[in-house]
Amino acid sequence: MTTATTAFSGVEKHAPARAPFLVWPVARREFYTSICVALLPALSWGIVVFGWRVLAVLIVALAGATLEHFILFRFTRRGKCLVYAQTALGVLLLVALMHPLWPGWIVAVSSCLIPLGCWIMGGPGREYLHPSALLAIFLTALVPLIIAPALQRELPDAVLARDRLFMGDIRSNIDVGAARWLRARDLDGNDAMRAPRPDASTRDLFADMSALLTQAPMTGQGGNAPAIQSREFLRQMLDDSLIRKLPSFDLFLLGVRPGPVGTVGILGILFGGLYLAYRHILRFRSAAAFLVWFSLAQLFTILSFAALRHLGLWGAASVLSEFGGDLFILWIYSTLSSDMLFAAVFILALPGTEPLTPGGRRWFLVVAALLAAILHRINLPILPATTALLVFMPFRHLFDRLFAHRSWLAR
Amino acid sequence: MLDWLRQRKRMTGGLHFGPPGWSPHEIENHSIPPASPTAERPIPPVASANDTRDCKAFLELLTRAGITRTSTIIPSISEQIADLSDRRIRSLVLNLLPTQPDFALPAALSIAAFDELREGITALQNFIRARRLTLVIDRQDHITARRWKKARADSLVNFEIISLLNRYPQSHHTVLLRTLFGKKLLPSELPTRANRFVVDPVACWALGRFLRTSQPLSHRPVQIFICESPRRTVAPRVVMARLGEPVTDLLRRLGVTVANRQIILNGMLTGHEALPDAAIASDTESIAVRLLPLEELASPCIACGWCVDVCPTQLNPVGLFDLARTAQGKRGSGVVTTITPTDGESLGCIGCGLCSYVCPTRLPLMQELLDLRAQAEIAQSLVTKVNPGLTEDTLGEDAP
Numbered sequence: 001m002t003t004a005t006t007a008f009s010g011v012e013k014h015a016p017a018r019a020p021f022l023v024w025p026v027a028r029r030e031f032y033t034s035i036c037v038a039l040l041p042a043l044s045w046g047i048v049v050f051g052w053r054v055l056a057v058l059i060v061a062l063a064g065a066t067l068e069h070f071i072l073f074r075f076t077r078r079g080k081c082l083v084y085a086q087t088a089l090g091v092l093l094l095v096a097l098m099h100p101l102w103p104g105w106i107v108a109v110s111s112c113l114i115p116l117g118c119w120i121m122g123g124p125g126r127e128y129l130h131p132s133a134l135l136a137i138f139l140t141a142l143v144p145l146i147i148a149p150a151l152q153r154e155l156p157d158a159v160l161a162r163d164r165l166f167m168g169d170i171r172s173n174i175d176v177g178a179a180r181w182l183r184a185r186d187l188d189g190n191d192a193m194r195a196p197r198p199d200a201s202t203r204d205l206f207a208d209m210s211a212l213l214t215q216a217p218m219t220g221q222g223g224n225a226p227a228i229q230s231r232e233f234l235r236q237m238l239d240d241s242l243i244r245k246l247p248s249f250d251l252f253l254l255g256v257r258p259g260p261v262g263t264v265g266i267l268g269i270l271f272g273g274l275y276l277a278y279r280h281i282l283r284f285r286s287a288a289a290f291l292v293w294f295s296l297a298q299l300f301t302i303l304s305f306a307a308l309r310h311l312g313l314w315g316a317a318s319v320l321s322e323f324g325g326d327l328f329i330l331w332i333y334s335t336l337s338s339d340m341l342f343a344a345v346f347i348l349a350l351p352g353t354e355p356l357t358p359g360g361r362r363w364f365l366v367v368a369a370l371l372a373a374i375l376h377r378i379n380l381p382i383l384p385a386t387t388a389l390l391v392f393m394p395f396r397h398l399f400d401r402l403f404a405h406r407s408w409l410a411r
Numbered sequence: 412m413l414d415w416l417r418q419r420k421r422m423t424g425g426l427h428f429g430p431p432g433w434s435p436h437e438i439e440n441h442s443i444p445p446a447s448p449t450a451e452r453p454i455p456p457v458a459s460a461n462d463t464r465d466c467k468a469f470l471e472l473l474t475r476a477g478i479t480r481t482s483t484i485i486p487s488i489s490e491q492i493a494d495l496s497d498r499r500i501r502s503l504v505l506n507l508l509p510t511q512p513d514f515a516l517p518a519a520l521s522i523a524a525f526d527e528l529r530e531g532i533t534a535l536q537n538f539i540r541a542r543r544l545t546l547v548i549d550r551q552d553h554i555t556a557r558r559w560k561k562a563r564a565d566s567l568v569n570f571e572i573i574s575l576l577n578r579y580p581q582s583h584h585t586v587l588l589r590t591l592f593g594k595k596l597l598p599s600e601l602p603t604r605a606n607r608f609v610v611d612p613v614a615c616w617a618l619g620r621f622l623r624t625s626q627p628l629s630h631r632p633v634q635i636f637i638c639e640s641p642r643r644t645v646a647p648r649v650v651m652a653r654l655g656e657p658v659t660d661l662l663r664r665l666g667v668t669v670a671n672r673q674i675i676l677n678g679m680l681t682g683h684e685a686l687p688d689a690a691i692a693s694d695t696e697s698i699a700v701r702l703l704p705l706e707e708l709a710s711p712c713i714a715c716g717w718c719v720d721v722c723p724t725q726l727n728p729v730g731l732f733d734l735a736r737t738a739q740g741k742r743g744s745g746v747v748t749t750i751t752p753t754d755g756e757s758l759g760c761i762g763c764g765l766c767s768y769v770c771p772t773r774l775p776l777m778q779e780l781l782d783l784r785a786q787a788e789i790a791q792s793l794v795t796k797v798n799p800g801l802t803e804d805t806l807g808e809d810a811p
Contacts, residue, residue: 018778027773
């Protein structure tokens with residue numbers, strides 16, 4: 001806000017200030033602080049369900065980033081443009097997107113890159129990509145490659161036993177499946193139960209279904225439905241997944257499932273989203289549009305193109321009419337088990353992610369959601385929705401230029 | 412119901428500040444001298460049966476009454492009448508919406524000077540012969556609504572009342588005509604171009620007062636807001652201020668400290684800081700006095716998009732801001748700039764100040780946009796002089 005340069009009376013030279021003389025009491029610091037606050041419920045649930053280790057990693061990462069932030073702020077000229085709330089938010093985002101079993105040193109070292117990244121780009125408003133989200137994507141892709149040879153197996157996906165919440169050690173785990181939430185005594189004294197991630201389970205199931213239906217003999221009137229054996233086999237596959245491989249729906253909604261730390265607590269994310277929408281930081285329409293487009297695109301990726309071509313229109317309709325209910329539930333599991341909800345709330349809320357104008361925003365969300373759905377369907381070790389938003393983020397000005405509506409006065 | 416939905420859809424952007432935090436009880440020092448039986452009361456011109464109007468006579472009446480521009484955002488009656496010629500006006504709109512958040516002049520006038528207001532609007536309607544007489548009232552301004560509804564019930568004036576949720580800057584004539592009638596009107600254009608006539612309550616009151624008492628506009632109601640300290644705010648008041656009186660004299664007369672204070676005229680969002688020799692003008696609607704604020708420095712845009720969301724004319728303020736800064740740089744380096752279609756967008760800026768108000772990085776968006784608009788207007792006038800057939804729609808493409 002511009003103000004008078006000198007006092008009003010008794011001064012020879014006076015430069016009148018220009019309107020507005022009032023400002024909304026939300027500066028950019030509050031902007032980032034609000035997102036930090038909104039992240040807390042989801043992150044807290046992640047700490048509860050994955051244990052104290054996550055909290056320890058968070059504290060170490062935050063301490064490292066804070067130290068580096070203040071060194072840069074104190075001893076460099078460019079460091080004056082840094083905002084601590086943005087650094088803290090970056091660390092919280094990185095921890096929220098990390099796998100609970102990532103080594104702490106990797107996260108701590110990476111978190112030190114966040115203030116450095118902001119410093120190099122020139123502080124808030126000058127970043128073309130969010131350093132923390134970018135780091136999370138790279139680490140999601142790279143850490144398994146670094147860790148797997150050392151462990152001679154992949155990083156296990158696990159959640160703590162229900163009587164070992166927060167205080168249990170997630171590294172002490174045993175493979176029992178995800179159907180029930182067991183106690184430590186049912187896990188032979190281990191603290192955590194290993195279970196496949198719902199998104200991986202559903203992805204495998206959809207691939208198996210597509211393979212089965214691609215080769216299924218067609219019978220019925222005019223050969224327009226899969227043979228009875230194929231349908232029975234399909235039924236067994238669906239039942240097996242829903243009963244054994246996937247957690248029950250209440251546990252799923254509660255957030256008792258493996259996955260990145262901050263993405264499992266659906267209720268926490270929703271609360272955070274409501275808070276951000278209340279503060280006008282998250283545009284409810286943007287988040288809803290992203291979710292809807294992602295979900296619709298997911299719907300079309302359940303069966304492969306080869307399977308659909310083999311089945312034909314009537315064959316696909318008969319499969320849908322017979323297994324539609326189960327497929328609908330699996331679709332919900334698949335949609336909610338990715339980082340889609342997290343990205344729709346927190347990554348979209350980060351300033352600068354989406355274009356400025358409503359027209360540009362609309363098309364940006366469509367293409368980002370489609371890319372996210374494709375990335376989610378193909379088996380890549382990345383965070384699909386976050387990656388999709390970050391891929392298009394540098395081009396947000398282009399979307400504004402191409403699709404922005406003109407003022408209604410000029411139309 | 413359908414109209415309500417349509418109006419909601421048409422009002423894009425804007426910000427709802429809620430009802431004013433105060434309601435005026437009276438206008439201080441406001442007195443209506445009884446009309447002298449010997450004094451000759453002015454007779455307002457009326458349109459004849461075949462709808463011909465004597466605009467010259469009405470302008471003369473306005474000159475005698477001393478009524479010029481009485482609002483910062485609503486065009487004056489004389490400007491509109493000069494542009495009237497033989498237009499068939501569809502609606503005469505008495506705009507009783509507050510022009511700034513926390514303003515309450517319509518309510519004050521409805522309490523203290525309702526008869527003058529009614530006489531003024533009746534005289535205008537008799538002259539203009541609009542098909543409809545419309546009163547636009549803030550949905551939360553119950554005092555004003557009650558007075559006018561009672562007048563309608565008593566069949567004193569025949570009009571329709573439209574209650575709108577006053578999302579600032581709803582009262583600006585560009586936004587108001589869009590909301591009520593779906594008309595597109597640039598801020599520099601007069602409502603008469605869309606066959607509408609918009610009048611503000613003070614002008615109406617001044618006209619009615621002149622017709623009743625033959626008194627020209629020598630005093631006008633002004634709202635005074637005083638903030639003694641960040642924690643203590645004195646209750647606002649409406650006073651009659653003499654035109655031409657120095658602002659500082661008026662404030663001293665009211666017992667307000669002016670030393671080391673910032674004095675702001677005409678609202679916190681679109682007003683301007685008073686110079687030491689500033690005087691009460693016919694369009695001085697409010698005076699705010701406060702301690703000098705701490706300076707907040709601007710920082711780079713974080714692309715939150717709030718300015719785009721609140722802009723009532725759907726501009727991209729931060730995009731135009733960048734453009735203005737680029738243009739400034741070019742001018743500084745001696746490059747001659749021409750108006751482009753994007754510059755032309757700035758002609759749609761009504762200067763409401765919402766973009767700067769919400770900006771979390773405190774960028775001077777409105778100031779730059781208004782500068783850009785001024786340049787665009789100059790360029791447009793040059794283009795129109797060179798090629799009079801060129802309209803705003805083609806502006807920029809054929810610009811020299």
